[in-house]
Amino acid sequence: EAQVTQNPRYLITVTGKKLTVTCSQNMNHEYMSWYRQDPGLGLRQIYYSMNVEVTDKGDVPEGYKVSRKEKRNFPLILESPSPNQTSLYFCASSPGAAAPHEQYFGPGTRLTVT
Amino acid sequence: QKEVEQDPGPLSVPEGAIVSLNCTYSNSAFQYFMWYRQYSRKGPELLMYTYSSGNKEDGRFTAQVDKSSKYISLFIRDSQPSDSATYLCAMTGDYKLSFGAGTTVTVRA
Numbered sequence: 001e002a003q004v005t006q007n008p009r010y011l012i013t014v015t016g017k018k019l020t021v022t023c024s025q026n027m028n029h030e031y032m033s034w035y036r037q038d039p040g041l042g043l044r045q046i047y048y049s050m051n052v053e054v055t056d057k058g059d060v061p062e063g064y065k066v067s068r069k070e071k072r073n074f075p076l077i078l079e080s081p082s083p084n085q086t087s088l089y090f091c092a093s094s095p096g097a098a099a100p101h102e103q104y105f106g107p108g109t110r111l112t113v114t
Numbered sequence: 115q116k117e118v119e120q121d122p123g124p125l126s127v128p129e130g131a132i133v134s135l136n137c138t139y140s141n142s143a144f145q146y147f148m149w150y151r152q153y154s155r156k157g158p159e160l161l162m163y164t165y166s167s168g169n170k171e172d173g174r175f176t177a178q179v180d181k182s183s184k185y186i187s188l189f190i191r192d193s194q195p196s197d198s199a200t201y202l203c204a205m206t207g208d209y210k211l212s213f214g215a216g217t218t219v220t221v222r223a
Contacts, residue, residue: 004157033211040122042202042215043158050209058210090157101146101206105157 002027004106006091012112013081021076021109023091031094032074033058033103034066036087043090049074050097081113117141120203120214128222133190137203137214140184144205144212147179149188152200152216161188161201193221 004025013019025032033048035058045058049068063085065077074093078085088110092103120137127133135149146165150158164170167181178187186205190197198221203214 040215042120043213045211048209056209097209100209100211101148101163102160103211105159107157
């Protein structure tokens with residue numbers, strides 16, 4: 001089944017404890033992206049990647065890191081999480097880097113930082 | 115001011131009614147205009163997209179884009195209870211995407 005998977009689905013952590021949320025897609029998509037969703041603010045793009053080893057900042061990249069060493073994986077790293085990073089996170093992929101409008105989303109990761 | 119504005123609603127309509135959703139935007143560089151549907155506790159799913167101005171129809175769904183007014187719309191005809199969800203508009207002109215805040219729609223049986 002063609003899909004985007006994220007792990008973990010739920011995570012409660014403490015301020016400053018480094019964490020990684022994994023994202024994987026099995027559709028051979030070139031473009032991948034991370035978003036956070038907050039009430040009243042909608043989806044905001046954190047980082048995106050047009051292809052392996054090519055990443056760029058979205059609208060809210062502060063406090064996050066990403067890497068794209070393989071085409072199928074795009075992990076999101078929080079080096080020192082803070083409570084304002086408590087949110088619902090979505091990973092998405094798109095068939096072509098020139099066509100990011102056709103996004104396929106993962107199921108989401110609900111992160112709570114205390 | 116946000117780049118994409120969308121009325122969050124909520125919107126409640128009886129089954130069979132036409133649902134009308136819209137977004138306004140400020141960035142004239144946007145070329146692709148998308149509508150996503152998000153059910154509770156799920157990731158968004160792409161309903162349809164339009165390139166540049168014009169209309170596009172897919173079954174009960176019609177998307178309209180008016181670039182001169184920087185205004186896009188989604189119409190759902192013969193609405194069903196299964197259409198109850200949050201609808202997100204999104205736009206892109208390059209590699210970055212901008213989303214509206216989403217409108218929550220409830221279709222009453």
